[in-house]
Amino acid sequence: DAHDLFTRTFNPAFFQRDSTVQSRQRQMASQVLSEFAQKHNSPRLATLAYKVKLDAFERVKKAIDDMVAQLLQEKEAEIKHKDFCVDEFNTNQLQTEKKEREKEDLMAKIEDLEGTIKALTEAIDNLKAEIAEMQVQLKRAGEDREKQNKEFQMTVADQRETQKLLQAALKVLKDFYDKQGAFVQKKQEPAGPPPPAGFEAYKKSGASGGVMSLLQQIISDAKAMEAEAIRSEEDAQKAYEDFVKETNASVEAKSKDIVNKSEEKAVAEGDLVQAKEAKEGVMLELEQLSNYNAELHQSCDFVLKNFDLRQTARDEEVEALRQAKAILSGAKFEEFLQG
Numbered sequence: 001d002a003h004d005l006f007t008r009t010f011n012p013a014f015f016q017r018d019s020t021v022q023s024r025q026r027q028m029a030s031q032v033l034s035e036f037a038q039k040h041n042s043p044r045l046a047t048l049a050y051k052v053k054l055d056a057f058e059r060v061k062k063a064i065d066d067m068v069a070q071l072l073q074e075k076e077a078e079i080k081h082k083d084f085c086v087d088e089f090n091t092n093q094l095q096t097e098k099k100e101r102e103k104e105d106l107m108a109k110i111e112d113l114e115g116t117i118k119a120l121t122e123a124i125d126n127l128k129a130e131i132a133e134m135q136v137q138l139k140r141a142g143e144d145r146e147k148q149n150k151e152f153q154m155t156v157a158d159q160r161e162t163q164k165l166l167q168a169a170l171k172v173l174k175d176f177y178d179k180q181g182a183f184v185q186k187k188q189e190p191a192g193p194p195p196p197a198g199f200e201a202y203k204k205s206g207a208s209g210g211v212m213s214l215l216q217q218i219i220s221d222a223k224a225m226e227a228e229a230i231r232s233e234e235d236a237q238k239a240y241e242d243f244v245k246e247t248n249a250s251v252e253a254k255s256k257d258i259v260n261k262s263e264e265k266a267v268a269e270g271d272l273v274q275a276k277e278a279k280e281g282v283m284l285e286l287e288q289l290s291n292y293n294a295e296l297h298q299s300c301d302f303v304l305k306n307f308d309l310r311q312t313a314r315d316e317e318v319e320a321l322r323q324a325k326a327i328l329s330g331a332k333f334e335e336f337l338q339g
Helices: 002-009 012-040 043-054 057-187 199-329 333-338
Strands: none
Touching: 012 043, 012 199, 043 057, 057 199
C-alpha cells in the first residue's frame, strides 16, 4: 500500500498531467481577465492576468477574492455616493428656492419700508412747514390786532375828547344865550303894543338853536362813532381770539401728528435695518448654497453621469474575476474549454 501511495504521489506521469491541467487553467483564467482588461481598459485586471500565469494558485485566488471584495465595496460606496449626491442636489435646490423667495420678500419689504419712510418724512416736513406758517400767521395776526387796538384806543379817545369839548362848548353857549336873553328882556322898553306871546322867545331860539343843535348833533355822532368803534373792537378781538384758539388747536393737532408719524418712522427705520440685515444674511446663505452646489458638481457630476456605465462595468469585472477563480478552481473546466 505504501508503495502504491508513493507511486501515485511521485508518479512522473501524474505530475505531467497535473501540470498540463494547471497550465490550461492559468491560460484560460488569464485569457478571461486579459479580455476584460482590454475591453474595459482595466490596468489592475491586466496586472492580475499576468500574475495568474506566474503566482501560486492560492495566492492568485486570494488576490481575486480581495479584488472582488474591493470592487463590491467600491460599488456600495458609489451607490451611497450617488444617493448622497441626489439627496444633496435636491436639498440644495429646495433651500436655494426657499432663500430666493425670502430674498424677494425682503427686497419687497425693504422697498415698501423705504417708501413708507419717505412718505412719513415728507408728511412730517409738511406738517412742520404748516406749523411754521401758522405761527407766522399768529404773529402777524397779533401784530395786526395790536395795531388795530391802538387805532381803536386813539379813535375812542378822540371821540371822547371831542364829546368832552363839545359838551363844554355847548354848556358855554347855553349859558351865554341864557344870559343874553335875560339881559335883552330887561333893557328893552316896550314901544307900542307888546309883541305877541312867544315872539321874543322864538327870536332867541332862532339865534341860538341852530348852533346848539349842530353841536348836539356832532356830540351824538361822536357817541355813535365811539359805540361803533367799541363794537368793531369787540368783534375784531373776538375774531382774533377765535383765530388764535383755532390756530393753536391746529398746531397742537399737527404737533401730535408729527409725534405719531415720527414714532411710525422710527419703527419703520428699525424694521428697515432688520430687513436689510436679514437680506444680507440670506444673500450670504445663497452664496454658501451656490458654492456648495459647485462643490457638489465637482464631486458628483462624473458619478451621476457615468453611474450606470460604471456599475455595469464593475459587475462585469466581478463576474470576470469569479470566472477566473472558478477556472483556477477547476469548476466546470470542460465548459470553459468547449467555450
